Amino acid sequence: FFANVELVPGDPILGLTEAYNADSRSTKVNLGVGIYYDESGRIPLLRAVKQIEQQLADEAKPRGYLPIDGLPAYNQATRELVFGKDSPLLAAGRVATSQTIGGSGALRVGADLLHRLLPHATIAISNPSWENHRAVFGAAGFEVVEYSYFDPTTHGVDFDAMLADLGKLQPGTVVLLHACCHNPTGADLTVAQWKQVAELLKDRQLFPFIDMAYQGFDKGISEDGAAVRIIAEAGIDSFVVANSYSKSFSLYGERIGALSVVAPDAASAKAVQSQVKRIIRTIYSSPSNHGAALVAGVLNSVELRQVWEAELTEMRERIHALRHGLVENLVAAGAPEFAFINDQAGMFSYSGLTRPQVDRLRDEFGIYAVGTGRICVAALNQGNLAYVAKAVATVAKG
Numbered sequence: 458f459f460a461n462v463e464l465v466p467g468d469p470i471l472g473l474t475e476a477y478n479a480d481s482r483s484t485k486v487n488l489g490v491g492i493y494y495d496e497s498g499r500i501p502l503l504r505a506v507k508q509i510e511q512q513l514a515d516e517a518k519p520r521g522y523l524p525i526d527g528l529p530a531y532n533q534a535t536r537e538l539v540f541g542k543d544s545p546l547l548a549a550g551r552v553a554t555s556q557t558i559g560g561s562g563a564l565r566v567g568a569d570l571l572h573r574l575l576p577h578a579t580i581a582i583s584n585p586s587w588e589n590h591r592a593v594f595g596a597a598g599f600e601v602v603e604y605s606y607f608d609p610t611t612h613g614v615d616f617d618a619m620l621a622d623l624g625k626l627q628p629g630t631v632v633l634l635h636a637c638c639h640n641p642t643g644a645d646l647t648v649a650q651w652k653q654v655a656e657l658l659k660d661r662q663l664f665p666f667i668d669m670a671y672q673g674f675d676k677g678i679s680e681d682g683a684a685v686r687i688i689a690e691a692g693i694d695s696f697v698v699a700n701s702y703s704k705s706f707s708l709y710g711e712r713i714g715a716l717s718v719v720a721p722d723a724a725s726a727k728a729v730q731s732q733v734k735r736i737i738r739t740i741y742s743s744p745s746n747h748g749a750a751l752v753a754g755v756l757n758s759v760e761l762r763q764v765w766e767a768e769l770t771e772m773r774e775r776i777h778a779l780r781h782g783l784v785e786n787l788v789a790a791g792a793p794e795f796a797f798i799n800d801q802a803g804m805f806s807y808s809g810l811t812r813p814q815v816d817r818l819r820d821e822f823g824i825y826a827v828g829t830g831r832i833c834v835a836a837l838n839q840g841n842l843a844y845v846a847k848a849v850a851t852v853a854k855g
């Protein structure tokens with residue numbers, strides 16, 4: 458049966474880690490995958506996570522199945538984090554949250570749900586968007602189209618073009634929006650621009666699908682969640698939010714995320730949740746416990762939550778410092794044209810490096826970046842900054 462199976466290309470992001478791992482050069486740097494590394498080049502195990510993990514180990518609870526839609530305490534804490542504790546949507550019972558297998562799982566379950574409920578809808582994603590968005594929604598049966606987003610000359614958002622393209626979409630189109638720390642560009646909307654987008658979505662009857670994988674990685678938990686509140690306040694009565702704790706809790710391998718569905722009233726939220734549960738049951742039955750127990754344990758403890766918020770602030774501020782450090786080192790290496798990196802947000806920068814330049818970075822310097830020129834700023838440290846800056850300046854000139 459498998460004699461003539463076609464070999465498909467490796468994943469454009471995760472495939473890079475495989476190549477990086479196989480590279481024997483001691484100077485190698487992985488700026489490919491979106492992972493935050495600390496100053497010693499390690500993925501941090503957060504202090505808050507370590508503490509709750511110890512507590513849970515001491516409790517030695519039995520490991521029964523979780524409900525299909527996950528740990529209730531986790532879903533409640535997630536709703537409050539994503540929408541704000543005082544959100545009128547929560548008070549009205551209009552938000553149904555389900556624990557999912559990472560943010561990617563939330564995207565796929567959300568995609569399956571929407572394709573089931575809106576079978577003729579297409580989805581519009583930003584140009585560019587996370588490499589996997591097109592694939593996830595395509596796999597769920599959606600036709601995927603793009604709206605303009607990034608301006609390579611300013612290295613920021615081309616807002617007029619974005620509004621113009623959104624304004625042309627058919628009513629009922631699903632629009633995928635990055636709440637903050639846009640992946641791959643690092644170019645975000647301002648609060649004023651979000652308000653305009655929300656009005657347009659409402660007027661044109663477009664359906665917002667918000668992907669929030671980096672809450673707390675740019676300005677703060679509440680500030681980075683502004684898009685969700687603005688869309689709710691615009692009076693859009695139905696939308697979905699996928700969120701992830703991979704980055705904000707440094708829990709990548711625990712695959713812990715959630716899908717929150719906002720419905721016009723509590724009864725319809727319940728009905729949509731029943732559909733979500735049916736979808737989950739037929740893919741993986743129910744999610745796993747550990748990551749959810751960690752996140753819920755931290756978010757629901759006053760003391761541990763404070764520890765976590767301080768650690769999140771440390772990570773965010775360190776990324777800002779790394780951006781500045783990279784720009785300074787690039788200037789010193791004779792490449793002042795990269796100053797825009799300071800204005801971008803979150804883990805990533807769309808560096809403007811071309812595919813051949815990215816290939817040269819890998820081949821000559823052992824520095825791995827995504828083929829589109831996306832680099833993960835959060836993988837830098839004081840030990841590799843000057844090396845990376847020199848290499849980038851060299852390939853940019855050549």
Ligand code: LMR
Nearest residue numbers: 470471489490491587640
């Ligand atoms: C990324 O964009 O690098 C991360 O979201 C990890 C992934 O799964 O691609």
